[in-house]
Amino acid sequence: MTREFTRVGVVGLGTMGAGIVEVFARNGVPVVAVEVSAAALDRGRANLTGSTDRAVSRGKLAEADRDALLGRVDFAVGLDALHSVDLVIEAVPERLDVKQRLFAELDRICHPQAILATNTSSLSVTEIAVSTGRPQQVVGVHFFNPAPVMKLVEIVRTVVTAADVVADVEALCARLGKVDVTIDDRAGFIANALLFGYLNQAVGMFEAGYATRADLDAAMKLGCGLPMGPLALLDLIGLDTAYEILETMYRRGGRNRRHAPVPLLRQMVTAGLLGRKTGRGFYTYERPGSSKVVPDELTPRPAQTGGVRAVGKVGVVGSGATAEGLVGILGDAGHPVVAVPAGADPSGLADVDLVVVASDTTTAARPVIEAAMATGRPADVVGLHFVQPPKAAPLVEIVRTVRTSAETVAAARALVADLGKTGVLCADRSGLVVDALLFPYLNDAVRMLEAGYSTVDDIDHAMKLGCGYPTGPFELLDAVGLDVALAVLRGVYREQREPGLAPAPLLENLVTAGYLGRESGRGFRAQPAAQG
Structure with missing residues (x-):
């Protein structure tokens, strides 16, 4: 039978601790809110009342409900006030020695059946637990900031945490309207x-x-x-x-x-x-x-240049969705466009102001400098990566090589602005900005799955509900294609030789087996239809 938590304690009333107090009190659970001094307690009370007052002003909480919420909270100085609670959650600073001393005191003060929980986001729950005489009743309960808003709670069990303690905390999270993921004690959790x-x-x-x-x-x-x-x-x-x-x-x-x-x-x-x-x-x-x-002295300021080269007629070389999208974008912006299919005679491009070579392949395939040096005018070559889909996406990555002139960069910036897009300037490196940051993160998620630490569902939930990401890593991998992700990661790793950037063996194996994501019907989430 699941235990009933009739009264809980929260130690530490900073932004996170006050938010945890609010979560419990909003859901009808009486709370003892504890700080180390009267001054700290006053600050904690102000954190809670400030948050609830903002909720009232925004129409998210009725005044009567706010008053009832605050009426469920008993503020106290000192840990002795926690002697009769069923559960204590600490939200004190992220220092192992501080938490260990706190848990040793809680073990002495709280009744023998009470569960002791830490809100640590990265420290070892096991090392905290062994500072008590009841390590089987110690568990990680990691809320995300702001706690009243974020839906995710990571429940962290150690090798000695009792199964009924984990089950009871999972049931409590459901009572609080939270989505929990239960995981083992590993650095950083999910x-x-x-x-x-x-x-x-x-x-x-x-x-x-x-x-x-x-x-x-x-x-x-x-x-x-x-x-x-x-x-x-x-x-x-x-x-x-x-x-x-x-x-x-x-x-x-x-x-x-x-x-x-x-x-x-x-x-x-x-x-x-x-x-x-x-x-x-x-x-x-x-x-x-x-x-x-x-603004401050670190704010990057655009380089001072003379007149910006005007771009009128534009040539688009290539076949496929990207080329078609660019022709539409340029035409909608009023630029005359000369479209030349891949492999066709390029003589019609003689009088254009700018040529864009459009490709549907990954940006990590080849550096822009290789294309630039194949011409006799590398100073006039710049990369323009239109994030997919080019017509709808607001971003264009402008890639400067070591030979690209400032005039060429300025002309590219002006064209991108004329198209109603936001341009970001970066050096000529595999993955540019977006892919260079995005795909190693996705690769880390694959490694986490490969290690058996968590599941596809829980990892996706963690990143969407805990970090506010629009999609989970495995949803995104299936959408962009596992083969595309592998190609980007290979390019980034080949260039940087950083072991942490090497493609996960599981990703390599899935691509080899034909699990390419949504388009193939096989991926982390996309699965082939059952044969009947």
Whole structure:
């Protein structure tokens, strides 16, 4: 029989802890909310009332319901107030020594049947559990920020967590209206293990000068439909928090270089550039805690050039959906277009201002510089990658080679703007921006599945419900094609030789077996129809 949680405790009333209190109180569960001092308790109370007042002002919560919610919360200083609760969830800072001392105290104070839960996002639940005399009753219950809004909860069981404890917490999450995924105790769990490898890689690209912060963020928002770009998201999370999570995952997760913090991240933390909470991180904000970005000396400014070369008539060389889409886009923008099928006589292009060679193959296939050097005018060659589908997608990646002139880049930017698209400028490297960040993240998800850590459904749920992604990694792999993903990853790995970027053997094997995704009817989710 599932146990009844009649009263729960929450320790630590920062943004996350106050959000967890709100989740329980919204769903009719009385809460004891605990802090270490009266001042901290006042701040925690303000966090909770601020959140509920905003919900009322936005029409998400009736005033009477807010008052009832707040009436279910008892605020207290000191852990002794938790002596009679059925469950305690801690949301204190991500330091193992702090959590271990806290759990040793909770073990002493709470009644013997109480479940002790940690909201850690990356630390070892096992190492926390062994600081108590009841490790079988310790479990990870990882909420996502903001807890009242985000649907996902990762339930983390250790090798000694009792099965009935896991079942009881799963039932409680359902009572709270949350979707849970139950997993073993591994560094980063699902969501953070996948998210922070991607974020760390984005910092590395910025550090290397591959693209500006604004272009990196625009590329992932517009090219992948993500709610935030990676650098803006790091500012929201806090660069110090991100650094600690990456360090923990690197040490505990087999020293995967995908999780080794990029030096720039450590330098920014040392300099106190922690993101929104300090008013400055990758971006500068109106004030500490504000979300409003203001210009600062780090803001990239466009190079000063003379007149921009006008682009009138455009030639499109190629056959297939991409070429057809580009002809339509250019024509709709008022440009005369000369369309030349692949392999046809190109003499009709003699008087055009710009030639676009359109291909339906992956952008990782060949560097732009190879095409540029096949001409006698490499300074006039630039890559224009129209994200699929070209007519609907708002993003174009503008690829400059080491020989592309500033005048050519300016002309490409002007054309892209004329087409009503957003252009992001990047260097000539496999995967450009979007694919270079997206496909290693998808590859990490395949490796996680391959290791038997979680299921296709739970990994997709984790990224959609915990990170706000529009699709899960396996849904996306089936949509774009497993063979396309493999080709991109091979190109990126061949160029960078980074072990963490090597295609997962499971992906290689599935493609070899003809499991190519949705179009083939066989993939991670797409399965052939049953034979009757």
